Amino acid sequence: MKKICVLGLGYIGLPTAAMFAGNGHIVAGVDVNEDIVAVINNGDIHINEPNLAGRVKEAVAAGKLYAATTPETADAFIISVPTPITAEKRADLSSVCKAAESIVPHLKAGDLVILESTVPPRTTLDILLPILGRSGLCIGDELLVAYCPERVLPGKILEELVNNNRIVGGVDDSSAVAAQNLYASFVRGEIFLTDATTAEMTKLMENTYRDVNIALANEFALISEKAGFNVWDAIYFANKHPRVNIHQPGPGVGGHCIAVDPWFIVESAKGEARLIETARKINDSMPSHVVNLVRQQLQGISDPKIAVLGLTYKANVDDCRESPAVEITARLEQLGYRLGIYDPLAKSKKIVTLAEALRGADLLLLLVNHDDFGFINPSRVARLVRRRSLIDTRRVLDVEAWQKEGFNVTTLGEGIRREDTACSLRDASRVN
Numbered sequence: 280m281k282k283i284c285v286l287g288l289g290y291i292g293l294p295t296a297a298m299f300a301g302n303g304h305i306v307a308g309v310d311v312n313e314d315i316v317a318v319i320n321n322g323d324i325h326i327n328e329p330n331l332a333g334r335v336k337e338a339v340a341a342g343k344l345y346a347a348t349t350p351e352t353a354d355a356f357i358i359s360v361p362t363p364i365t366a367e368k369r370a371d372l373s374s375v376c377k378a379a380e381s382i383v384p385h386l387k388a389g390d391l392v393i394l395e396s397t398v399p400p401r402t403t404l405d406i407l408l409p410i411l412g413r414s415g416l417c418i419g420d421e422l423l424v425a426y427c428p429e430r431v432l433p434g435k436i437l438e439e440l441v442n443n444n445r446i447v448g449g450v451d452d453s454s455a456v457a458a459q460n461l462y463a464s465f466v467r468g469e470i471f472l473t474d475a476t477t478a479e480m481t482k483l484m485e486n487t488y489r490d491v492n493i494a495l496a497n498e499f500a501l502i503s504e505k506a507g508f509n510v511w512d513a514i515y516f517a518n519k520h521p522r523v524n525i526h527q528p529g530p531g532v533g534g535h536c537i538a539v540d541p542w543f544i545v546e547s548a549k550g551e552a553r554l555i556e557t558a559r560k561i562n563d564s565m566p567s568h569v570v571n572l573v574r575q576q577l578q579g580i581s582d583p584k585i586a587v588l589g590l591t592y593k594a595n596v597d598d599c600r601e602s603p604a605v606e607i608t609a610r611l612e613q614l615g616y617r618l619g620i621y622d623p624l625a626k627s628k629k630i631v632t633l634a635e636a637l638r639g640a641d642l643l644l645l646l647v648n649h650d651d652f653g654f655i656n657p658s659r660v661a662r663l664v665r666r667r668s669l670i671d672t673r674r675v676l677d678v679e680a681w682q683k684e685g686f687n688v689t690t691l692g693e694g695i696r697r698e699d700t701a702c703s704l705r706d707a708s709r710v711n
C-alpha cells in the first residue's frame with residue numbers, strides 16, 4: 280500500500296484517484312478549487328462520468344480517498360492539472376508549474392513524481408525537473424520522475440483506465456519501472472516503458488493524427504459542396520478500401536485535447552510542423568463555414584430564430600471546452616440572430632428546454648450528434664417551429680423522416696443531395 284497524492288481532481292485526476300483508492304492505496308486528492316474539495320469530501324462528484332460517483336462515494340466512505348486544497352507528504356505524486364493553450368496558441372503550463380512547486384516542500388528521498396498532464400515535448404526535462412530539483416533531492420537517485428500521458432475517452436474513463444495500454448516515460452530506467460509498478464496496481468493493458476520526451480510526443484502524436492485526419496475529411500466536405508458530390512457517401516466507399524480510414528467531417532474540432540495538443544507540436548517544432556498547422560487551421564475554419572450556411576438559409580427572413588441542437592464539443596459528453604458549437608452560437612448571437620439552445624447534457628445558463636428552443640424557430644441547426652437527438656420526433660417539431668428548415672452538420676438525422684414533415688434539409692458536405700442521385704444510397708451511406 281502506498282500513499283498517493285493526486286494533484287488536480289478533474290476529468291482525469293478524480294477517476295485516477297478513485298482507481299488507486301479502490302486498489303489498495305490511500306489517496307489524498309488535491310485541488311485548488313475549494314468547491315470541488317468539499318464535494319468530494321462529501322462523497323459526491325462534480326463531473327459527469329459513468330460509474331465514477333459510486334467509486335468515489337465508496338472510497339471516501341472507506342477513508343481511502345479524501346480531498347484537500349494543499350498537498351501533503353506521500354510516496355507518489357501524480358500531477359493531472361489543466362494545460363490549455365494561450366491566445367497565441369502556446370501551451371499554458373502555469374498550473375503544471377504551480378502544482379510542481381506546491382509539492383516541493385513535501386518531497387523526501389524515494390518519492391515518485393508522475394506528470395500526467397498533456398505537455399509539449401521536453402516539458403518534463405526542461406520545466407518539471409528544475410522545479411523538483413529545488414527539493415535538494417538528487418533526481419533519479421533520490422527522487423524518481425516520470426511522464427505518463429492519459430489516453431482515456433470521456434464517457435468510458437474508468438473502463439479505459441484499466442484496459443488501455445499505457446506509455447510510461449521515465450527520466451531514467453528506475454523512474455520508469457517505479458511508475459510502471461504503481462500503475463500496475465489496476466492497469467490490465469500493457470505498460471510500455473520509454474524516456475519522458477518520447478512519452479510526451481506519443482500523446483501529442485495520437486491526437487495530431489486524429490486532428491489531421493479530421494481536417495482531411497473537412498477539406499473533402501468543403502470540396503464536395505463546390506464539386507457536387509456527397510462527401511459522406513464518398514468517405515464510406517473510400518473506407519471500403521482495406522488500407523483507408525478517412526475520419527468524419529463536422530462543424531469543427533473541440534475539446535481540450537485534439538483541438539489543443541497539435542499546437543504544442545507546432546510551438547516546439549518552429550516551422551517544421553507545416554501539415555499539422557494547416558490541419559489545425561482547416562478545422563478551426565469550420566465554424567465560419569457553418570455560420571455561412573446558416574446565413575444563406577436565413578436570408579430575407581425577418582428577425583429569425585435558430586433552434587440549436589447541441590453545445591458540447593462532441594457527442595454524449597457534458598464538456599463544452601473548446602466546443603465549436605460554443606463558437607458558432609457566439610458568432611450567430613453577434614450577428615443578431617435569436618437563439619434557442621438545447622443540449623441534454625451540457626451545463627450552461629444558455630440552455631433551454633427542447634420545446635422552448637424549437638418554439639417559433641426558423642431554422643434547426645444540429646451541431647452535436649448526441650444519441651438523444653436521434654429520438655426527436657419531426658412531426659412534434661413541425662408543430663412548434665415557424666419555418667421548416669434544418670441544417671445537420673453531423674449527418675445523424677433521418678433525412679426522409681424530416682422531409683416527410685415538410686422540412687428542407689441541408690447536410691454539411693452534401694454537395695449533391697441523396698434524393699438527386701439516380702439510386703438511393705441511404706442505407707449504404709450510414710457510416711458508424
Ligand SMILES: NC(=O)c1ccc[n+]([C@@H]2O[C@H](COP(=O)([O-])OP(=O)(O)OC[C@H]3O[C@@H](n4cnc5c(N)ncnc54)[C@H](O)[C@@H]3O)[C@@H](O)[C@H]2O)c1
Nearest residue numbers: 287288289290291310311359360362374377378396397429
Ligand atoms: N479530460 C480528458 O479527456 C483528457 C484526456 C487525456 C489527457 N488530458 C489531459 O489531462 C490534464 C488534466 O485534464 P482534465 O480534463 O482532468 O482537466 P480538468 O480541468 O477537468 O481538471 C483539472 C483540475 O486541476 C485543478 N487544478 C488547477 N491547478 C491546480 C494546482 N496547481 N493544484 C491542484 N489542482 C489544480 C483544477 O481546479 C481542476 O479541477 C490536461 O493536461 C489534459 O490535457 C485530459
